[in-house]
Every structure is written in C-alpha cells, then in structure tokens.
Amino acid sequence: xxxxxxxxxxxxxxxxxxxxxxxxxxxxxxxxxxxxxxxxxxxxxxxxxxxxxxxxxxxxxxxxxxxxxxxxxxxxxxxxxxxxxxxxxxxxxxxxxxxxxxxxxxxxxxxxxxxxxxxxxxxxxxxxxxxxxxxxxxxxxxxxxxxxxxxxxxxxxxxxxxxxxxxxxxxxxxxxxxx
Numbered sequence: 418x419x420x421x422x423x424x425x426x427x428x429x430x431x432x433x434x435x436x437x438x439x440x441x442x443x444x445x446x447x448x449x450x451x452x453x454x455x456x457x458x459x460x461x462x463x464x465x466x467x468x469x470x471x472x473x474x475x476x477x478x479x480x481x482x483x484x485x486x487x488x489x490x491x492x493x494x495x496x497x498x499x500x501x502x503x504x505x506x507x508x509x510x511x512x513x514x515x516x517x518x519x520x521x522x523x524x525x526x527x528x529x530x531x532x533x534x535x536x537x538x539x540x541x542x543x544x545x546x547x548x549x550x551x552x553x554x555x556x557x558x559x560x561x562x563x564x565x566x567x568x569x570x571x572x573x574x575x576x577x578x579x580x581x582x583x584x585x586x587x588x589x590x591x592x593x594x595x596x
Contacts, residue, residue: 427496431489438488445482448472455495455553458511463553470557471495498556512549518558527562568593 438446438454446454448468455463475487475494483491505521506513513521519534541558542548550558568590572580582590
C-alpha cells in the first residue's frame with residue numbers, strides 16, 4: 418500500500434528535472450536554462466515567446482527567474498498541455514493542423530470562425546502552405562486565448578458576448594493579459 422501523499426512522484430520528478438535544468442546551480446531557472454530544457458515533439462527547443470510567457474507566468478518573485486516551486490507548477494502546466502496536444506493531434510504527426518486546432522478550440526468551448534483560426538495559424542504556425550503548430554505554439558495560443566477571454570469576460574458583465582470598452586481599456590486589457 419502506497420502511503421505517500423498524492424502527486425509525490427510527480428513532485429520528485431519535477432525537483433529532479435529542476436536540478437538538471439539549473440545548470441549554474443543558482444537555485445533558479447533562467448530564460449536560457451528553460452529554453453534548453455523544453456523541447457517540442459521533433460526535439461526542437463521551445464520558441465522564445467513561449468519561454469518568456471512561461472517565465473512571466475511562473476516567476477512569483479519578479480526576478481525573471483523561476484524557483485523550484487514555480488518550476489514544479491510549470492512542469493505540471495506543460496504536462497497538462499502536452500496531454501491535450503497529443504489528444505488533438507489526431508494524425509499523430511507531432512503537429513496540430515488547422516482542422517485539429519479548430520476541433521481543439523471548439524472542444525475547449527471557443528466558437529471561432531475559420532478565418533480567425535487561419536489567422537492564428539498564419540501568425541503562430543510554421544511557415545508553409547499548410548502551417549501547423551508545434552507543442553510550444555499550441556501552449557502559447559491556448560494560454561493567450563484563455564487569458565484574453567478572461568479579460569473580455571470582465572468587461573462583458575451581461576455575458577452577452579459583447580462589451581463596450583474604450584480604446585484605452587482595450588490597450589490596457591491587451592497589455593496586461595498578453596503574458
């Protein structure tokens with residue numbers, strides 16, 4: 418019978434991974450160390466934008482670095498998104514296609530037009546005739562979409578799908594939510 422608290426194996430793994438990523442043994446993970454640690458399904462490193470976003474999300478001290486607790490939370494965050502990524506990568510290509518992204522976002526509760534999905538793919542996808550998203554960009558798109566939706570809902574008090582806001586409100590909302 419396992420008498421350990423729930424999640425203890427994951428915590429030990431996250432701590433072990435933290436120690437291997439913390440190359441300078443500072444007790445914190447820097448942008449450079451994080452970028453070297455996170456890889457897509459094709460073994461390419463995560464892009465700079467996604468790494469900066471994650472540092473900003475999990476840096477609770479405002480130093481631009483992640484401590485072991487923030488890193489443990491980041492590890493769980495990445496694992497959850499990786500599971501979701503594999504769930505929606507229906508053809509097992511290691512990438513999310515336009516159709517797979519549309520299906521994923523629909524299942525997450527987002528009703529987006531094919532034109533908006535195409536715009537997202539053009540902005541975040543790999544440059545090609547049929548752009549696709551790797552894990553890092555999938556995480557970035559979904560996280561930013563969640564954040565922007567939360568910001569919009571704060572303004573859409575009647576839950577009508579419409580909000581009236583000034584240009585200043587829009588810029589403030591965007592600047593504070595784009596992690």
